[in-house]
Amino acid sequence: MSSAPQAGVGTYNPSVRIGNWNEDVSLEEDTIKDYLEQRSSGQLLVQKVHALSETILKPIELSKSPDGFLRHGDIVLLQHVATLKGLSAEVKPLDAYQSPCLQSPCNISAGDIMEPCARNAFVVMGCDERTPDGAHVVYNQPFYLRTLSGAGGELYLHSEAVTFQKCAKKSREQLVTLVKEPSVETRWKVLCFNPMERMESEGYPVKVNQPILINHCLTNKCLAFMEEFSFKTMFGREHEVVAKTMLDPHKAELPANHFRMTMHSVNEEEESGGGGGERSASGHDDRARSREDDGE
Secondary structure, three states: OOOOOOOOOOOOOOOOOOOOHHHHHHHHHHHHHHHHHHHHHOOOHHHHHHHHHHHHOOOOOOOEEOOOEOEOOOEEEEEEOOOOOEEEEOOOHHHHHOOOOOOOOEEEEEEOOOOOOOOOEEEEEEOOOOOOOOOEOEOOOOEEEEEOOHHHOOOEEEEOOOOOOOOOOOOOOEEEEEEOOOOHHHOEEEEEOOHHHHHHHOOOEOEOOOOEEEEEOOOOOEEEEEEEEEEEEOOEEEEEEEEOOOEOOOOOEOHHHOEEEEOEEHHHHHHHOOOOOOOOOOHHHHHHHHHHHOOO
């Protein structure tokens, strides 16, 4: 039996239009028109995400310390000592629809990007107007950590006591975020890395690029890097950052709490170049000299 179609039965010329052909053509034309309008005005999601990524990843210059000590107004990176991962604002693709800068509230994570940019740079700010820019930051002194203006959105590092509704998504620990307004919940302080020297170091200037503990003033919890809890982001796999003090059997903080404030230091550059001379025999001599410079 032949399977060839019979003449005049169920066959159409390619130019023949069947069904709701007029509606299909109009729908296709409207779709193309909407796409061209959105592309010309930069409203496509891929365009917004690309523009946001270029803005918050634009390189910036970190502050330079002339004496190796941290000052109010300095721009720094917060780096976890053991893994060398940096604290960064978590950017979601849908945030590109709202604004070309970081939006509050914004979660915090730790990733591999350590090039200074609006996403991972923080400004150290005093908690009152009596603390001028350029004054040394000392141990146990409250301060704010704020993102940069512009693409950074001027958001403050924030944390509050954990509840059933407010906690880290994976670890369920105390959540750390970025918020728009400063408050008592956005105050942090630096604790000495060595617990045996913590009391005697109080009131002395903080050295840059050295291991420290970043403590939340209200809850007395230290910033912690959660290596076992990671997730995918626009910039690769990153890790959760929470406020949790982790102690070993000797009541000393574990490496998860060890961070450092990274910035350029003239002293370290001179020493690496061979022109820095010998270091001071004691760290306390450097701190005492710094306090004399401040007029203390």
